[in-house]
Amino acid sequence: MNQQETIAVLIVGAGPTGLTLAVDLRRRGVACRVIDKAPEFFSGSRGKGLQPRSLEVLDDLGVLDAIRAVGAPYPPLRAYAGERVVWEGRMHEPREPTPDVPYPVPLMVPQWRTEEVLRARLATLGGHVELATELVHFEQDADGVNATLVHVGGAPERVRARYLVGADGGRSHVRKQLGVGFEGETHETDRMLIGDLHVDGLDRDYWHVWSNLETRALKAGLCPLAGTDLFQLMVPLAPDEEPGLALEDFQRLFNERSGRADLRLHGLRWASLYRVNIRMVDRYRVGRVLLAGDAAHVHTPAGGQGLNTGIQDAYNLGWKLGAVCEGAPATLLDTYEQERLPVAAEVLGLSTRLYQKNLLGQRNGAQRGAETEQLGLNYRGGPLARDEREAAGDVQAGDRAPDAPCHTASGEPVRLFDVFRGPHFTLLAFGVATADTVARINARHGSRVRALRVARPGESSGEHVLIDTHGHARTGYALAGDALVLVRPDGYIGLVTPHLSADAVERYLSSVTAP
Template sequence: MTLSLKTQVLIAGAGPTGLTLACELARRGVHFRIIDKAPEPFAGSRGKGLQPRTLEIFEDLGVLDAVLAAGMPYPPLRAYAEGAVVWEGHMHEHREPSPEVPYPNPWMLPQARTERILRERLAESGVQVEFATELTALEQDAEGVTATLLHAGQPQQVRARYLVGADGGRSFVRKQLGVGFEGETRESDRMLIGDVQVDGLDRAYWHTWPKPGTRTLRLGLCPLPGTNLFQFMAPLGPDEVPELSLESLQKRFDSGSGRSDIRLHGLNWLSLYRVNIRLVDRYRTGNVFLAGDAAHVHSPAGGQGLNTGVQDAYNLGWKLGQVLAGAPEALLDSYEEERRPIAANVLGLSTKLHQRSAQGDPNAYQRGTETQQLGLHYRGSSLSRDERVSPPGLQAGDRAPDAPCHDSSGAPVRLFETFRGPHFTVLAFGASQASLVSRLNAHRERGVHACSVVQPGTPAHEHTLVDTQGHVHRAYGAHEGTLLLVRPDGYLGCITQQPSADSLQAYLRQVSADT
């Protein structure tokens, strides 16, 4: 057995969570490896819904254009009974983009395609996923983790500073750590889900056949963008033992829909899904972290699981990068502090939505803004510092809104474009902050970019954002002299109205190196 050269981070699991973390570490110059025991990339649709907050993350990571090109808005739902259409509607109320929220609607994209886009982004950094590479053992000490990998029958030991288990609901990493995974597995609440070609069915709708007298799903066929496939869904009876084959799907569809003119063929992927609702009791054990389904598993209702995992990775990634660059190790404790309450909240939401559907609630298909993950926040976190008295509206720990403005040359620019990248961003409101902004930008190698935010007609300098239509001031509720620090993951870390940068500097000492 050989011992490889030390890497900084070893990521176990190359699903959306692991790949998001890898993309974040890659742009920070962190030396890492990402492995997956599967022999090849996942081929199915599984988590097909991307929420608005995930789209914002993907914009920051540089993959949004590819995601939008490959996917589509959710199609309208159409329900049938005895061969006739009995109901049509939308799962999500369509919302127009606003200055604060550029992507207000969920986006449909098969999980396999999302993963492929992230892998392609990773490849641009010169990193490839190591498939057919299984983590078989791990040991850790104060300095790091020793992991044993198995590839092509050959064991190899890898020494890493940190290990992240993003290896799914059956996580080997979680089990090796002995971390509790409290919750329930509903063995009687199961579903067949797969991807199949369908002849004789309009691709403009998500077709459903509910149980008689209710809207409880009996069969569903949803067109998958960028493919010639539909996602097939069929809940199972409590004691039913299904046959996993195309022939059995056809028989199930014929009997459940009452139609004989629709043919299923070209089965691409098929799985038996059990509803699991579980949450780990801790996200960190020494130098090992859990993320995504390894830390929390959800019912599919509301499309929360994949999206919550992406946000886990986005939160952990910048903190790992900062600590590896010299920030205090204690910064990593905030990962569990911030993400575990979010997962608990989201689990409660997805479970509630699942219960509504299972009970035949006629409005169970409808989704509100609570599933979009834009309102999730880190208020109360040790990394959220708001020094204003009785702050109105937006507070430290909240998502930093987008807003259109102009730079000093008059070119249009969005705040999200200013935030994009692995740096912290300081927004200093008012022309009086120009000298402070210049001082902060003199040390950009420390990962802080600063901008003055001024009203139209105010003299502008190189690092000025002109709030041409007042959207920035309105979104942030800021006044002359307000200083806001936006974290690399797009959340407000510090808000102060002190005339100096003392508070900002104190905050940065907590989260960055050599500041």
């Protein structure tokens, strides 16, 4: 057995959740390893929708341009009876960016593309994924986790890590060894055949669907996958059907369900038999071992919530692990479960309701609104949300921090999201009397906190000042008077206080950062 190695974090699973966490940790200078037992990288479309909140996360991680280059908005839907078009509509209505929501439209990006982009970003930070590397056992003590890894064709390896994160999917070995409950249900008879393939004779301008005209239940669907020349084929199965995963099975089932014999399927790239699972854990953390993504919650595909919730698990956990590894109070990790468990329950309920609407063939069941975009998910009332105003506004501590266009004292345009980008906290100090507070926070906390005074046009400016060009910052944060707003590294508001001295900010930071 190889000599034991000591690292800060061992991440098990190299899907979108594990990769997001690895990128976030690496940019903080936290040493981590990412392992995956698969012999090669995932090649399927599976989780193909990125919601607006996830796009904001990916912006902060420095990969949004790369994601946009390989993705596109969802195409309109076109429903058929055989070859006859019977309905057209959209899953997501087009929306223009606003000052506080710069990315309002979900993007379709096949999962393998998302993972490819995140791996490339990880490589620029000095990290990589170790394929064909399986976690077979771990045990923890008060100071860390001892893990045994098995490499294909190699000797077992002992690894010592301060923390271990299981991002290893719905069948998580980490979760099972921990003995964490995974309550919910599996619909054994509710299955769907899914495959990525080429189609001759069909345009790529629409998501093409064939449904039962009376019940509106889906019979077959062909969705053009953005950034590729492939379609994703979806065929619901009857309880007693046991088809294979070969190309001829897809062609036969599609012909039967659609009533079309003129479309040729070929070049099958990936195939999967999907069973509906609706489950979530009762704990996100056991000591120094934490769960994230599908290891903690599995969803129906309706609403595109699963992958996105996993990305945001990792985004919530990354800054906390980084802070604790730097010396912040270990109790900070308790807030990961306290914040994410209620969110997972809420999102799981949403995806289940949407799935049931589709299953029942309800009118407009395919349409998606603001509830699926995850911009409204919040941590209000949680352990890290402190709002010290007598009457909180529409935007409160625990909410997502809105964007807004501003400019510097020299006239250079800058967005709040530009200011937030990076592993630091951001203090937005609204009011002319906050200059001393801004100077004190910047002097004491260095790179951990970036403090800026947000001034109205015409007010005195200087160093560490943003000009609220059109008043969108103050409006976006629903501020009636002057206040200090502390934004966490994951883009949520941690503190809002009308007290303009640095004391309230210092008290907050002492609980979430190293001395």
